[in-house]
Amino acid sequence: MKNWEKMFEKWNMFTTLDESLKSNLNKLKNDKDALKDAFYQELSFGTAGMRGILGAGTNRMNIYTVRKAVNGLADYLLTNRSDAKNRGIVIAYDSRYMSKEFAIESAKVLGYYGIHTYVFESLRPTPLLSFAVRHLNTAAGIMITASHNPPEYNGFKVYNEHGSQIVPSEAQLIVESIQQTEDELTVPTLEQAQVEEQGKLTWLSDEVDIAYLEKLHEITQLSTEEQQNDKDLQVVFTPLHGTAYDLVTKGLQQLHFSKVAVVEEQAQPDPEFSTVKSPNPEEHQAFSKAIDLGKQTNADILLGTDPDADRLGVAVKNSDDEYQVLTGNQLGVLLFDYIVKHIDKTKTVKPRMIKTVVTTEMGRAIAEANQVGSIDTLTGFKYIGEKINQYDMTGETFLFGFEESYGYLISSFARDKDAVQAAMMATEMAYYWKKEGKTLFDALDLLYEKYGYYLEGMTSLTLKGQEGSEQIEEILTSIRESPFVEIGGMQVTTIEDYSSSIRTLTLEEKQETITLPKENMIKYLLQDDGWVCFRPSGTEPKIKYYYGVRGTNAEDSHQRLLALKESLEERVNGIID
Missing domain, CATH: 3.40.120.10 (Alpha-D-Glucose-1,6-Bisphosphate, subunit A, domain 3)
Structure with missing residues (x-):
């Protein structure tokens, strides 16, 4: 037996x-x-x-x-x-x-x-x-x-x-x-x-809720007078049958965002998540009902939180006057830029932005331009939380933390990604830019013009069961034993193997030690600020590969990203087939 x-x-x-x-x-x-x-x-x-x-x-x-x-x-x-x-x-x-x-x-x-x-x-x-x-x-x-x-x-x-x-x-x-x-x-x-x-x-x-809402009120960048005024901003919010309804609506009320329409079909908790294929704001289908309500109310911003309210998705109108969901990286750099614009640098001691190794490099570019220290961690918000805990001892100031998978933290009164905080700040940010006569897509274009056209993608491959686990390990073994020389026409300049803590500079033919903890992950750095990273999920039967580029314009970035994606899929499919 x-x-x-x-x-x-x-x-x-x-x-x-x-x-x-x-x-x-x-x-x-x-x-x-x-x-x-x-x-x-x-x-x-x-x-x-x-x-x-x-x-x-x-x-x-x-x-x-x-x-x-x-x-x-x-x-x-x-x-x-x-x-x-x-x-x-x-x-x-x-x-x-x-x-x-x-x-x-x-x-x-x-x-x-x-x-x-x-x-x-x-x-x-x-x-x-x-x-x-x-x-x-x-x-x-x-x-x-x-x-x-x-x-x-x-x-x-x-x-x-x-x-x-x-x-x-x-x-x-x-x-x-x-x-x-x-x-x-x-x-x-x-x-x-x-x-x-x-x-x-x-x-x-509700005693903990009340204390949380008091802290939530403190993160606003609005003046005391402006906080008390009703805002000319139409908001649509969906908690996707999860837990965020009370805190998000009460948080918006505290700042007098009174024009908030909630997607009623998705307001009540539902373990079946019956109105969506997946209750994940990363997947654009989750916004379909919010978009319908947005069109009815002519909303300026759509907010969607996942069931446990640690991830936030945002959709706003693009240049074609259609609602488009921002990527996690796009929303992250917009939030970071908004926060940096409003901090008092004379009173902020050693400000720090924290992101993961698979999150956009645009965050680092914004940090450097604003004299903010930027730190990379391994994938997972637990590592961002760990860095914040260290700042309690070192006296550094946590300013913002984010990851590409729609996770953001503005204030360290919580130590995990917080969609409620992010919903407040995203709404406030949309209000700020509306007063400037711009949408969040307009604001994003300003960032691209200033820092470069950063664009990122991710492919998630689900391989279930024992056979799937073996296939995932086979993929990782193959790209370690037979590493890429170029990907999508871009030459490999550095290979970072986090399982061995070795960084190989391929053009200089030398090696360095990676100081982050060991993890079963491999990252390739490419010419012209391109990069690729392979990482198996720690909680699901998946392997994910992430990729990013920095082009001269939007079309250039899209072409570079597509070349990376096709090259990676060809290699992975060849291994598992």
Whole structure:
């Protein structure tokens, strides 16, 4: 009998197995491939947590895999935080199937170990959880969410005492603790009533929200007088069936943006995300209803947040008077430019902008032109959060952080990407440019004229199951062992292999050490400011390859980017075929 079959038998023979999971197992018995996929491995706990398809099995999100993860987290905290029991853990959850149930299960495990938990009475955004850790001074935080994944997914993210996602060094210790739990089916818990009776569970209503909104009000660049005036700006907002409705609408009200139309069909939480193919503001189809409402109201700006409200998409009218969704890079440089325009440089000590290695180089160009230090991190906002935590000690001033995948942070009162903050600043920015007689696309053209026509793209290739994992590894092995000499007609000048921490300067035939942490990622720097980066996802069965150029004009940039894309796809398809 194979190992996955033994695991299935263990679950199948467990007499007190949850009834819904038992029903799911019975359905899987007639589909050997599906059964194998549910049990061939344990759901991996990555650098921030775990994410997977809901259902029965060790490779699925369910109450038993969640309990096992929480059991390991409890052990880690009790070993490494002497005050963990009293400081406790705050838990939030989004609108997905089983989210509140997983939050309660987490509290039941933590309660068994005497660790106090704070759980929100109803769904909340991820950035509010990040804020709550700091506001309540808890030892850690848990967010139950699968972000913008399809409805069949859910996830479990862990935050450290700074309110930022855990980094690899912390994750490794938690994983080691999780692995000491041999049987996920027998993790000890208390009943919810017992945890409540012992005073180890505190239900949170709106006290954290109120404190967050006070901090949100402080990020505005508007004058005191202007804040109080009604703004001539028509806004359309969709929370895409997620968690952002209350905080975004209240935040806009605080600044007297009174002309806000909400997409009513998408205002209510819905785990099926029934009005969109994907609840991801990166995908333009998610804006279809917002665009319809925008046309009805002649809106100046459309805002869309993903289900857990850590990503923001924005659409505005282009030169053809049609709504167009800005890329994450475009919105990022617009926000950064707006912030830089309004800071008092005489009072800002060592200002810093942080971006990831796969985010547009235009951010660095704006930083250099404005005497702001720019820092690259590995992909993932956890690394941006880690840098901000360091600034608490060094005295440097965090000014702005962003990544190409629609993640932005303006103020460090939260330590993860924050679509609520970004929605406020994007609206304010649109108002600023409207007073100048310009749209955000006009403002973007001004940036291109000043800094160059930067353009970026990304291809995401999903390869599911064990075979898919092997194909992803084959792609990475191939481009390491047989590296590109040129891509899309652009010569390779540097190869950065983050798994070995070696930077190879191909034209100078010398090597340097990469100072960032190791990661299974490879980046190629090309002539004329072009670049390419290969990176497998840490939470999904995907490999992504990113690419960017800087052309002399818009057409030149589009042609260069297309050449890169075609060259990369030809190589990757050749490997997996």
